[in-house]
Every structure is written in structure tokens, then in C-alpha cells.
Amino acid sequence: MRTQTCTSSAFSHLHWKDTSAMSSLTTSIPATEPGAGSSGSAPYPFDYEGWKRISDSGAFRILADSALSSSHRIRDTAARMRELGYAGEDPGLLFAVATHLASTITSILRFGSPELKSALVPDLLSGHFVGAHAITETGAGSDVSSMQATATVDEASGKVRVNGRKVFITNAPIASHVVVYARTYRGGNDEGISAYVIDTTCPGVAVTANHITASLPHSPIGELELSDVTIPQSWRLGAEGAGLQVLDFVMKREIIYAFSADLGRAQKRIEDSVAFANSRRQFNSLLAEFQSVSFAIADMYVRHFAGTAMINEILSKIENNQDITKEVAAAKILISDANLQTAIEATHLRGAKGVQADSTSVQDVLDALAGPIYSGTNRIQKTRIAAMLGLLTDG
Template identity: 40%
Template sequence: MSTTAEWTDDQLGLRDAIERLGPELSAGHVQDDRAGTFRRDKWEKLAQTGIFGLPVGAAAGGLGQDLRTTMFVLEGLGKACRDGGLNFSATTHLASTVTPLARFGSAALKQRLLPDAIAGSVIGAHAITEPSAGSDAMSLRTAAVATADGSRYVLNGSKAFVSNGPIADVVVVYARTGQQGSATGTTAIVVERDRRGLSFGAPIAKMGLGSAPLCELFLDDVEVPSENVLGKPGLGFLVLDHVMKREILYSFVVNVGEMDNRLHATIEYAKQRHQFGQPISSFQSVANKIVDIKIALETSRHWLYATAAKLQSGRDVTVDMAIAKILVSDYALSTALAAVQLLGGYGYMAEYGVEKDLRNAVAGTIYSGTNDIQRTRIAAMLGL
């Protein structure tokens, strides 16, 4: 996966359209991160490329691309766009909302929401984590109760750490509709922002990804029609499993693109920066750090695309997905730290945006299931 030789002209064209926007999407990225500003003008430029319709069939208004092609284009976004928060908001929307709408939405729900979600004129989020549950999705307290005639659901509860929450027009809420702890007790329900009883907390300041807004969400007797259920009642974990696989592949392949950018930036700097009468690239300790970035990039790329190919073929990827998530998030963090160290004072100063990448990378070890949770999953698959 280290070259573009295996990709078709059409696939390369889709990626090139994203990469050409890199300078516009990157503009002001340091300031936007510092201020916690989501730039809707950038979002609209990105949406105009059709990126949110990549994995959606042409009949539904999408571009009809397969999983690996979608990832290839998203890798290009990570490489070209220095606004990590924008990248994260984009993959959050694609995985949390576009993906389940296209795969599990009823005909009425697709007709009502999917075209605008593909166009990016409607921004989506999903609400999974709760203050008291954390990563334990089996212990959700947010409840959805069907009305006597079965035409509506009434939702009550709260959610934490809702990425895109402050800007979301629709939220996929995972709520308990059956016995707590049951694998068939959770349902995924689309809730529009203007529903009475739905409220959002103020944007929460965080360590990194500052331009990707995040907040809490509160549901107080929120009524939604039954057609807003994704899939079938009680099968929310099937929806969530489908979504989380894509969330890992989409968001972390963006990190691969960012590592690619990091590799080229450190090579260029090391060749230009002179100390003791010679470029620092001639120092073995510097060269070794850059080589390690290259190894991290290629290993991450291999694991993600190989896992995607295995998923496309219908095989079980439980362990592969967990390994890929751990590897890529750890490598994103270690390569970001290496870049700060290689650039020295320039890496440490906020104005150059390199330290921002390090702060952003910490999040990857936490979201989409912490790396410790991923290790626990692998251990269970090993019978431990």
C-alpha cells in the first residue's frame, strides 16, 4: 500500500480532488484549534467534493465506491488537510450518520435525510457514551419506550462526549429498549435537532481536535416516529458494530494520511536544517527517527487496508480491527512526538502546528474504544 500504482485513474482522480483542496482546508488551522472554531465554510468546500457520498450507492445519490476506495480518498484528506478537527468531524459524520442511514434506514428515513447527509447540508453525530457507562455499552441508561400504538418512541436520558454535537442537525442515539445488559436490548434511533425535549450542552474544551466540537446531550421525553429506528428495535448492537468498524477504518486511515504528511515534513526539515556544518539528516539519531516514522506509516497502512479487504470479503475481523486500531493510534502518537522532537523549538512552538498534532493524536488512543478495551477484546478472542 506504499504506492498509488494499484489504484485506477478514477480512484486517483477522487483522491486528487481532495488533495487539491488541502491549502484551503488547512487555512487557519492553528488559530481554529486554539479558539475551538468549527469552520462551516471549510465544511462546505469539503462536502462539495462528494466525499460523504463515497460509500453510498448511486441509486441513493452517492458515488458507489467500495470500502477501500473510500479509505484511499480519506487518506488523501489526512495527508493534505492540516485541520485535524475538521478531518475528525468529517469522518464522524460519515461513520455515525451517513453509514447507518444508507445501510439500515427505512425507505422513508432515507428519503427524508440521506440526500442532505450525503450533501453535507445536514451534519450528523452519534450518541453512545454515557456518564455512568463509559465504554460499557451494555449498561446504557438512556431509554426509549414505544407508545401504546407503536407509532412513536419516547426517549429519556443523557449522553456524554458527543463529537459534532454542537453542530449536529441529526443524532443517532443508542438507547435501551429492552432489558439492561441484553444483547438485544438496545435500539439505534435517529433524532433530529429540533425535536422538543432534546437539548445540547455547551461545547467542551478539550486537549486536542479543538476545531471538532463536542458536548453533552440531554433527552427529556423526546418523541420520534418509529420510522426513525435504524434496522429493527432491539438490534442496535448490530448497527453499532457495523458503524464502529467503519469509524475505525475511516478515522484512522486519515491518521495514516497525517503520518504521510509528517514523514515528508520531517525529511524536508532534516535536509534543510544545518548544525555543526552539516544537515541534521546526516546524524544517525535523526535518520533513525525518520525511518521509524516510515515504518509506522507503512505498518499502519498495511493493517488498515488489509483489514478492510478482509471485511469486504465477509470474514470475521474482530481481532484484526482491534489490532489495527491499537497499532495506528499508537503510531500516530509516537510519530507526532518524534516530529516535535525532530523540529526542536519549532516543533514545540504552537504557531507551527506540530505540537497540535501531538495533542490530537492522544485522542486516538481513547475514542472508538480505548486501546485497553481493544486489548481486552483480543484477549477474549484468544480465550484468556
């Protein structure tokens, strides 16, 4: 059983024994496949084989490994993401993975009811269910509190009716479950923003895979239209009105996982740059002999080392139950900016080859462009740091 209210069967395309859905490395699925209410016609590329490879490696299960303390689960998951980034897994796929880990597995394990945990967690850990979270709306990007999506509690039935439209939702086209953030109304009163788990096969859920972004093109992203979607109250995460606390907890983990993957990728980029500089000759010299080139690669290392040290410091703080708010914000800014700078530098290092149409360097730059935007833009992260430092940001 997938939910109390929506009884459709699990997605056949996420059952690994269904080899017809796994016939090629990048399987194109129609945008209509994920949920009963889905719409749209463009084929959407998603690397199901990569998803299966990562699922089968046990990467999702670490977060529920009873042999590990909660802080070590986070540490080991971050380390796995870094390995995957280093191994050259597609950054879009890895962002889908980071979103899955943070949006549903983390939030349900931390804030979900026992019923919700037993209904969803096993299949989320195996990768058969795919998670997403829906915060952003057309008029509410950075300004999350201005969201218009509503969750109306019906006291008599104990059910919640969710309405709204969410945009730029990673994994939406392939998600089985989305954590939707909406403003709760009870008896006509605004109770604040809450987080609800919604099964994408529920009546009233429509998914459109219409945002194929230049950055992370293999990360499935789409819109979610919710029309009187009815769910039990027990599918709320955390207390009513505590949605922003849930979001804060989850986003910190998303940043740790997503940007650990970027660190792995950056490490590989440095090694590739060293190899290129040590082999390409101009002016009868190796590029490595030109100090402006070797210093540029040394700078890549400096940024990478700083980002790695920041993540390690954050992981230590989690282990010691210390607040990580400004540290996560600072790490997100540094790693995403560094990722973009080093991707550009690595492209320039290759000269004309770097910008050939089929060059992976160009896509590397495009992928890195989104880092300063998602998981809370870097400017918003700076406003958080400023507030944490005690600056009187509100006058």
C-alpha cells in the same frame, strides 16, 4: 420535510448559498444555533468552509455511489480520507467528517427503513445535514451496556419516548441528526439497547457545546439532554434490541475512515521531517547525517507502512466478506499509537522550534493524544482481540 414529528426548517448555516455564514475560514457560531432546544453561550469554532469544501468534493457521496460495489465505496472513502489527511485538512474537521460518514450515512444506508433513507440520506450526502452518534454517558464510557438512556415504546401510538443524557458527542453542536443508543422498554420489559435517529430540532432535545477539548479543538463536541423526545418507531435503526450490532458495524467504519485520515497526515509528517532533517545543520552536518535522527524518521515510515498494510488488509477482507473484528481493533491500536509516537518525534526533531507556543507540532501531538481514546479505547480494543483469540477472559 425533516422528520415526521419535528417540522423546523433545515439549518440556514448549512446552506452554502447563505454566504453570511461562510464569511471566514473558521466561522464562530453560537452554541444555540444547531437545534431548537440548544443551550449554552460560548461561541464554538467550526470550519464550515472546510466542511463545504469536503462536501462539494463529493466525499460523502462515495458511500452511496451506485457505480461502485459496497466494498469499493468503503475503499474509496478511506482513500479520500487519507488524501484529506495528507492535504493538511484540520484533524478535528476530519474527525467530524469521519463521524458524519459512520454515525448516520453508514448506519441509515445499512439499517434504516426506506422512509428514513429517503427523508435523510440525500441531505446527509450533500453535507447539508450533519450526523452524530451518542453512546457515551457520564457513568457509561467503555462500559456501553451500562447506559442509562431509555427508549420507552408506546404500543398504542406506535411512538418511542427517549430520555437520557449523553456526553462527549462529536458533532453534537452542529448536528441535524443524532443516532442515539438507548435501552428499550416495551410493556415494562427490558428489550436491550437499540439505535434511534433523532432530529436535534425535536422538542425535548437540548445540545450544549461545552467540551472544547485540547485535542482536536476544531472538532465540535458537546452534550445531549433528551427529555421525553418522541419519535416514530420507524426511526429505529435495525431490530429492536440490536443496537450493539449496529454500533459494532458503524464503529468499524468510523475507525477505518478516521485512522485513514491519520495515515495521510502521518505520511505528510514523514515528508516534512525528511525535509527538515535535510536542511537543518548542527555540528557542521545536516541532521540527516546523524543516524539517530535518520533512524527515527525510518521508524516513522515503518509504523506508517504497517498501518497502511493493515488498513489495506481490512479492505480486502471486507471485499471477501470476511470478519474484520480483531483486524480493525489491531489497526486502531497500531495507527493511533504510531500517530502519537511520530507526532512527538517530529516535534522533538524541530528542537525548541517544535515547542514554541505557535508551533503546529504541539497541536499535532495534542490531536494525536485522543486517538487511543475515541472509537473504543485501545485497552478495550485489546480486550476484543483477546476474546477473539479464544483467551478465557471471563475466567
